[in-house]
Amino acid sequence: xxxxxxxxxxxxxxxxTAIFWIGIIAVFYFFMIRPQAKKQKEAKKxxxxxxxxxxxxxxxxxxxxxxxxxxxxxxxxxxGAKLRIExxxxxxxxxADEQSVAGKK
Numbered sequence: 001x002x003x004x005x006x007x008x009x010x011x012x013x014x015x016x017t018a019i020f021w022i023g024i025i026a027v028f029y030f031f032m033i034r035p036q037a038k039k040q041k042e043a044k045k046x047x048x049x050x051x052x053x054x055x056x057x058x059x060x061x062x063x064x065x066x067x068x069x070x071x072x073x074x075x076x077x078x079x080g081a082k083l084r085i086e087x088x089x090x091x092x093x094x095x096a097d098e099q100s101v102a103g104k105k
Contacts, residue, residue, distance in 0.1 A: 046092035050074060059091045 050056070054066045056076065062085075064078035074090065076083045 043092045047087045047090065050087060050090065056090050058085055058089050060089065 050066060050069050052066055052069060055063070056066060056074075057063050058076075062076070062078050062083065064076035064083065066074055067077050067082065068075040072087055074085050074087055076085050
């Protein structure tokens, strides 16, 4: 027998190979892609819901209170300093943690 025919015989059933690759793709989708898309959707929803008076934390670690909300920019009072910050720089995770801590007190 030629080497090619031996390789084809050892390769196994192509149906099982296809099922294997479909399974790998499904695992990547359900454990990596889908959760990331969900997290991005929640972050976008959070940033759209920002309003005056909310306490927030930026991704750089600045804690403050929102004074004004514009289209893409938020005016934050951080210990007497007024800072203009992009909405995308406000961390939804840190804000949620701070609100849950405030709710427990």
